[in-house]
Amino acid sequence: EADIYQTPRYLVIGTGKKITLECSQTMGHDKMYWYQQDPGMELHLIHYSYGVNSTEKGDLSSESTVSRIRTEHFPLTLESARPSHTSQYLCASSDVGPLGNTIYFGEGSWLTVV
């Protein structure tokens, strides 16, 4: 089992509210990711980080932002939630370099914006 934790698991929030999805990993991995996924559908990379103070946008444009102040922590923030942000958000981590072969996923945060 991977040691990567996401909170909250489920969140229902009103339009215009600010939310932060928390993600922590205890494996000491340098690389971390956020994916957006509708149930059973494609995984869309929205943010990634190669290490502390490193953040990059992924393949799918997202209005969310991320920060990486500590190796183990990679929170995602939506400043003003909209119904179109309703989705599942998966946090993940992996090792850096040619030996870092496995991506470990958290169980996801289900966001519903009403």
Add this chain to the structure above:
Amino acid sequence: QQQVKQSPQSLIVQKGGISIINCAYENTAFDYFPWYQQFPGKGPALLIAIRPDVSEKKEGRFTISFNKSAKQFSLHIMDSQPGDSATYFCAARGNTGGFKTIFGAGTRLFVKA
């Protein structure tokens, strides 16, 4: 953009049958090909993986077949069970530029009892 094309989108198999999911890639700079399994309400988890220097890898009922010249690889699930019902993602990892992993679109497998 680099792509990994996965088919079929969904698959229904009888219990005890063989489930086959196919993937094709375009970029020869991929050096690692994992398959992930995702159950409803959970994050994906690594199921089995292969490197391009071998043509087949077997772990229990799960086998990856890899055809380097055709740039194709597939997952075979032998003696499929209802507990195998899940979404399966193939992936390919680049060996340059940060070793980025590209995922296929996923295949929803349903095994009928």
